[in-house]
Amino acid sequence: MNHALRLTLSLSLAAALMAPGKGSLSPFAATPAFADKGDKGDKDGGSDKGSDKGSEKGSDKGSDKGSGKGSDKSADRGAEKASKSAEKAERAAARDAVRNAVEVSSTASGTVEETGKTKGAKGKVASELKGLNAMHASPTALANAAPNSRVGRIAAYRAAALATSASLATSQEAEAELAAAQAGYDAALADLDALTTDYAGRSAAVIQADIDALDAAAPNYDSSAASLAEEMEEAQAHAAEVEAATADLAEAQSALSAEQAEYAALSGDVSALEAQEQAALMEATGGRILSDEAMDELRTALGL
Structure with a gap:
């Protein structure tokens, strides 16, 4: 039911219980059997009263009516x-x-x-x-199925999907490495920019020209020469820092270029494998486009 x-x-x-029943017997009402007995009693009482005297009859009726009615x-x-x-x-x-x-x-x-x-x-x-x-089908059946059978086409789709997933994982790793290489290049470029922008001193070539122009007979020769030598030392240290930063930038640029090339190649592999996976899917479905729910069911069953 x-x-x-x-x-x-x-x-x-519930409606039957709630509705007042017509003709139903009240738990306190007399049954038909007792009602008949009462009628018979009334008839007998009438015969007795007929044989009684008038005074007794009146007295009995008054008493019966008073007590009976109450x-x-x-x-x-x-x-x-x-x-x-x-x-x-x-x-x-x-x-x-x-x-x-x-x-x-x-x-x-x-x-x-x-x-x-x-x-x-x-x-x-x-x-x-x-x-x-x-x-x-069991993994054994999928592995041993004939290529053109229904199970074989499903197995081919599963293999193509697994290849796509593996290639995509590799591509994602390469993408992360590319991002790290880009960050390294950006940092090297910022360091070189800071060295060239924040330095306010003169170049070593200009300082050397002033040193060459000093007059050894001049009274301030020693102090001037000492000052220029100190300035030259600072300029040469800065030049060495710039040279090192330039080398770091070049190395970062080389690493970035390599990662970009690898990521591009892997992305191409992923695209090609995705196309193969789609073709395998169409073979398995007979050219039908499945709903998202059906695709989820298929991929879950195949462990994808």
Whole structure:
């Protein structure tokens, strides 16, 4: 029985419990058997009263009416009150039953609906894959399958995809090395720029010209010569730094060029392998373009 039918029966049962029944017997009402006995008793009482004297008859009637009416009214009120309490309890129980039935049915139907959706989606993907469901073949079957068989074409696609993945991983490593080489070149260039831009001294050639022009007979020759010699030392040290920075830049440039060439070659390999992988996929699918969900299912089954 499905959950919708359960909910309908639960609601019907609760409605039946809550509705006042026509012709139903109150738990406090007399049964037909006892009612007949009461009628018979009334008839017998009438015969007896006919044989009684007038004074006794009047006295009995007054007594019966006084006591009988009081007892009957009290019993009727008690029975009516008890009946209403019982009906009220039944309605409350029915409402609780309906509420519980609705909650249970809603929870169950939600779970079933979710499970149904999942199964439906898997069934749709499996239907789309068609012959590609042979992807679940064992590794041995994939390795030994005939090239033109369905399993063989799936195995060829798997091999092409693995080759693409390996080449792509190598290309990504080369890309990281290229980025490092670029960073090294940028740093070497910045160092050389700083040396040439921040230096405010004169070149060694200019200083040497001043040294050559000194007059040995001049009274300040010694001090001038000492000053120029100190300046020359600083200029020569700076020139050595520039020369080293220039060499570092050249080396960084060479490394960068090599990484650029390697990355370009690997990128070309990846492109070629991706084309081969796509061709293998078309062979396996028979030229069909699969949805993303079907491709995910295929690649997951093949360990890609």
